[in-house]
Amino acid sequence: MTTRGEFVRDDVVEVRLEDMSPELRALIAYEPNGALDVEVPQTAIDEVRQTMPVVRWEMGVGFFGMDDIVAAGRNPDIGSVVMGMGSEDPLIPLQIDGDLHRHYRKLLDPLFAPKKMAALEPDIRKLADELIDGFVGDGHVELHDAFCVPLPSTIFLRIFGLPLEDAPFLISMKDRILKNEATTREEAEVIGQAAGRELREHLQTRLDERRVEGARHDDLLDQFMHFQVDGHGLDDREVVNIMQLFTIAGLDTVTSSLSCIVAWLATHPDVRRQVVAEPDRLPDAIEEIMRFESPVPSSGARTAIRDTEVNGVPIKQGEMVYLCWASANLDPATFDHPLEAHLDRVDNRHIAFAAGIHRCLGSHLARAELRAAVDQLHRRIPDYWVSEGDQIQYEFAGVRQALHLPLSFTAA
């Protein structure tokens, strides 16, 4: 306590970027140094949270504990910064705040509501089957590229109403925006902005084609074109903006989650056998693996749009705020034995889909995809293991994924 009786945190560690461990820089600065490109990054991430539950560095404040992060996620003074996604306009709805943000979420949430997403299950299973048909006879597969990339991309294009042939282009633009060859943040932003422009031009072309065609379609592009709230619709710029965010948010994230889940099941055969034998335990298993792996490890840069505080930690307007979902998901204050993944964990209040007002809009879609795709994989290929003589390669960049996932199984 100060002499004025204010509550003052004693666990805020001040550190300069150059003095940070590579693991901390990989997290808070998204530095692609490879420090967390390992099978079990959880130990290092937990170590960060233990030694520095709150970090103050040149750019702002980083939070690593569950309680602080949930409080920050709920705090309306902490918004988003327009950066890192290839757009000079704030991307909707992630980089919007306040009433406007609420307005957009009110429009968009119903389109991604759980019951709507559950209706996609047969399509997801069918698509999974088609992809599996492509390798089931081989006895081995590199699953990241053969399954984890195409499945969410194809579902995404279908839901949106974009032609399948757009997949390579969208993925390539998304890659250029999120992880290009630049060595500095400024350079990365320039390359990302150029890719973003190209992406928006392409999306605008698709929008124009729809207008010329004039027919209605049962997809999101159609919904966006015909939204009406208080007599107002979305203009082209807004529609293209939303589609850009969804392109970035909807591809990498499900791909990485799918790869982490299957990689984990491949390396934990006891659990895999359990969920194959009892498929109704798969949803719980997926939640626990999502908690443990946290494929989207953090919020990226957010910003204090006003002077504010989080549980006694003061933040000045304009300071960056970093929220680490991955470390919160390993917090012993929230989870018993957090460094062990338990199929039977109850009270699994993980925040792998973020917390607070920017809770992942696509979380219900992601869950529908993950559950149906993994279950269908298990129906076709119940017994798989990491190919002998090879190993899983993990990458910890904007997302954590099993980039190289070599599996063997009994050929069908």
Add this chain to the structure above:
Amino acid sequence: MSMRVDIDTDRCNGHGRCYDVAPDLFDADDDGRGVVVRADVPPELVEQARRAEGGCPERAITVIDS
């Protein structure tokens, strides 16, 4: 002794864990936010109630034992 469940709608951000783990007590509205469909908790649904309370990342669910 009776047990009831409640959702704090200000805290709810539509994670959807409550209706996932306690489908006899909660359902999703059109936005994906939780709604209580059955407030009173009979003995056979106590486990669902506890799982919903413990599973909400925003701590929006309360189980009231009176």
